[in-house]
Amino acid sequence: MLSIRNLSKTYRGRQALQNLSLDILPGEVYGLLGPNGAGKTTTINLICGLLQADEGQVLVNNQVAGSATKPWIGVMPQENLLYRSLTCEENLQFFAKIYGLPRRRRSLRIQDCLAAVSLSDRAHTPVENLSGGMQRRLSLAVAIVHSPKLLILDEPTTGLDIEARHEVWNLIRLLSREQGMTILLTTHLLDEAERLCQRIGIIKQGQLLTEGTLPDLRQRIPACEIMTVETKEPEAAIARAQELGFTPRRYGSELAFWVPDELELRDLLARFDGVPLDAISRSPVKLEHIYLEVTQGTIQTEEAIEVE
């Protein structure tokens, strides 16, 4: 559905994308992750034809991205682009008209979209009187009003409370499962990507560092579990862990270890006997750990392995 080939983009001498290639299959939810400034929004703007690439190509549904592919793409941008004094229905009318939806189909489609995002009862409410979560849902309705083949969601739930976040997640799942929509999603919320995306790509400095399904990515870390400890004597904990064959790691301010086998907490504690631990917890390898390893360059990505 989307094929990005060797895409490069420079802004006044600053390289934003370097030879980026990736493919998104029909019906797939693909998560594009990366730190601030990695090139995610630039990629989206190139897909939508809002920017011109220096090199490379974007194909949408096998056609070079341009005016012909625009009607196939729906975008929910990071900031809601809604008319605050207009009602939900008026906003949808406006965007449906811009997308060239025939007048006779507009009304029904708008009612369907309002129902899809659970805003039918707010059809006549001005945007400025909606909660942040409702505005986000309306943004999603605007993005799908013309029934796009490819839906791009740029940080869809940033700034929402947990309840509103769940509502948007449910909508995304529905669009994917029931309407088979192909979705490209960017987010800094790794649990969001973990919940929604079938495949994940991690970019940094405009380059794709790695991509795959979550189980594929988990294989990058040769650990069964991640153990996090709080201790006043980190050096002693690290020395003991190394004796045990556990790989020490710093995840932000946390001291963690890669534990290669599944161990009972009792066994783990016994192995650290004599080391003063204030707290200890275990978790399976999460996307957060893989992301930190990949973006900090502490584990090899496919490209690095190929070069060797």
Ligand SMILES: Nc1ncnc2c1ncn2[C@@H]1O[C@H](COP(=O)(O)OP(=O)(O)OP(=O)(O)O)[C@@H](O)[C@H]1O
């Ligand atoms: N209009 C512009 N003019 C100059 N530089 C720009 C422009 N837009 C983006 N950049 C630069 O290009 C790089 C990629 O930016 P981009 O906005 O694509 O990153 P991002 O991954 O979307 O970041 P974020 O997660 O913060 O939204 C950054 O170094 C940024 O400063």
